Amino acid sequence: xxxxxxxxxxxLENLKMELRRGCLIVAVLAQLRTEQYGYTLRKALxxxxxxxxxxxxxxxxxxxxxxxxxxxxxREEDKRNKRFYRLSPAGEQILTQLLEEWQNINTSLNKILxxx
Amino acid sequence: MSKASSHDSSQQSPSAKNATELIDRYxxxxxxxxxxxxxxDDLLAELGEDLRSQIEDKEGELGxxxxxxxxxxxxxxxxxxxxxxxxxxxxxxxxxxxLFPIYVFVLKMxxxxxxxxxxxxxxxxxxxxxxxxxxxxxxxxxFGDLWSGLFIAAGTVTLVFAIIERTSAHLGAECKWDxxxxxxxxxxERKPTFLKAVCELGFNVFGLVWLLxxxxxxxxxxxxxxxxxxxxxxxxxxxxxxxxxxxxxxxxSGVTLARPQWGWFPPLSQLAQSALVLIxxxxxxxxxxxxxxxYPFVVLQDAVANSPKYxxxxxxxxxxxxxxxxxxxxxxxIAAIAQTWxxxxxxxxxxxxxxxxxxxGAQ
Numbered sequence: 001x002x003x004x005x006x007x008x009x010x011x012l013e014n015l016k017m018e019l020r021r022g023c024l025i026v027a028v029l030a031q032l033r034t035e036q037y038g039y040t041l042r043k044a045l046x047x048x049x050x051x052x053x054x055x056x057x058x059x060x061x062x063x064x065x066x067x068x069x070x071x072x073x074x075r076e077e078d079k080r081n082k083r084f085y086r087l088s089p090a091g092e093q094i095l096t097q098l099l100e101e102w103q104n105i106n107t108s109l110n111k112i113l114x115x116x
Numbered sequence: 117m118s119k120a121s122s123h124d125s126s127q128q129s130p131s132a133k134n135a136t137e138l139i140d141r142y143x144x145x146x147x148x149x150x151x152x153x154x155x156x157d158d159l160l161a162e163l164g165e166d167l168r169s170q171i172e173d174k175e176g177e178l179g180x181x182x183x184x185x186x187x188x189x190x191x192x193x194x195x196x197x198x199x200x201x202x203x204x205x206x207x208x209x210x211x212x213x214x215l216f217p218i219y220v221f222v223l224k225m226x227x228x229x230x231x232x233x234x235x236x237x238x239x240x241x242x243x244x245x246x247x248x249x250x251x252x253x254x255x256x257x258x259f260g261d262l263w264s265g266l267f268i269a270a271g272t273v274t275l276v277f278a279i280i281e282r283t284s285a286h287l288g289a290e291c292k293w294d295x296x297x298x299x300x301x302x303x304x305e306r307k308p309t310f311l312k313a314v315c316e317l318g319f320n321v322f323g324l325v326w327l328l329x330x331x332x333x334x335x336x337x338x339x340x341x342x343x344x345x346x347x348x349x350x351x352x353x354x355x356x357x358x359x360x361x362x363x364x365x366x367x368x369s370g371v372t373l374a375r376p377q378w379g380w381f382p383p384l385s386q387l388a389q390s391a392l393v394l395i396x397x398x399x400x401x402x403x404x405x406x407x408x409x410x411y412p413f414v415v416l417q418d419a420v421a422n423s424p425k426y427x428x429x430x431x432x433x434x435x436x437x438x439x440x441x442x443x444x445x446x447x448x449x450i451a452a453i454a455q456t457w458x459x460x461x462x463x464x465x466x467x468x469x470x471x472x473x474x475x476x477g478a479q
Contacts, residue, residue: 039169055203
């Protein structure tokens with residue numbers, strides 16, 4: 001059921017996806033405080049419970065790089081060329097601010113949930 | 117930033133070569149769907165590297181080189197080339213979210229409020245009038261033209277909005293709006309009754325056009341019987357009053373639509389219209405009693421004036437019209453009572469200060 005008022009699994013999936021979308025950016029930025037290439041980043045995120053597919057991660061990395069929050073470099077490792085990403089100084093500042101915002105949201109949510 | 121080099125396959129095992137070939141085929145298919153930008157190679161190299169890393173991991177986990185089927189499984193999990201290209205490529209849209217509501221509004225207006233009514237009330241009747249009696253082909257032609265017209269209009273509107281989107285001409289409008297110039301709050305029931313008012317206007321236009329065409333095209337009321345029947349003295353006498361009532365109805369529906377804030381107008385004007393119709397019907401019924409003719413509404417054409425079988429037909433048609441007038445008179449009487457009640461209710465609500473019914477909805 002997609003339009004019903006009873007909330008089918010599809011609706012839950014869409015809401016979960018929306019909820020994850022903003023968190024993924026914070027998670028990617030936080031993960032890239034240490035340099036990594038695409039696949040290891042994806043694995044690290046998945047190991048921590050935030051699985052992300054290639055089609056979502058690579059455009060996100062491009063976007064964050066275009067915004068100046070990440071820097072990347074193609075480099076050879078184990079006889080293969082890999083693109084390594086890490087947080088830029090601007091990215092570090094933004095991450096700090098985003099984490100503060102995240103804390104605020106978390107606090108507010110907890111407060112709302114306790115009141116309810 | 118250096119460009120990714122192609123994967124060296126000279127020292128690979130046969131299964132590794134197969135996997136590489138399958139990945140290259142996959143990347144080639146993704147490339148086909150990706151927009152041709154300077155980032156295309158970069159994206160594909162990174163995707164290829166990700167896939168190779170996945171294969172490498174899986175091989176480490178299983179302890180043997182992957183078979184083609186296992187590589188295919190990884191690619192399948194990654195998604196079809198078209199889908200992956202769609203996600204990797206830039207997010208493009210013909211009409212963006214800022215313009216989309218206006219686009220839908222204009223499209224609905226053009227298609228359903230302009231094009232369809234024009235075809236139903238103008239093009240269709242004109243085609244029918246010029247069809248020379250071939251009604252089915254005229255109707256089919258009208259629908260065919262309407263179908264083509266809908267596609268062309270929708271395409272044109274979409275193209276115009278796509279150009280506006282590309283030229284960002286709409287961005288200026290976002291800064292210019294003034295909250296003080298927003299329209300007043302719409303009254304309840306405004307939306308469904310607006311539709312009703314538009315339909316009423318359309319039908320009234322159609323009715324007046326139909327009535328005006330009748331003298332030249334009597335078949336529009338008599339059908340095939342127009343070959344042997346023509347309008348009688350009563351129809352000639354009351355033709356102008358009917359046209360006037362029809363014109364009144366058209367003006368009434370136009371004013372109702374144009375001045376929705378005039379809450380008093382719809383119930384009052386509808387009551388006036390019913391009164392006019394009652395006067396015309398009553399005059400007709402009275403005139404029938406005075407007329408010496410047995411065929412007051414339709415008479416035989418001169419060519420068949422002496423044919424007995426057509427006399428019977430003329431008699432049936434006259435009786436049918438008379439019955440319609442009598443029943444019509446009764447119906448309008450009932451409607452007038454209901455409209456009077458509605459108008460009284462409206463006046464009561466107004467005097468008691470209760471929220472007034474929507475002007476159009478008050479009908």
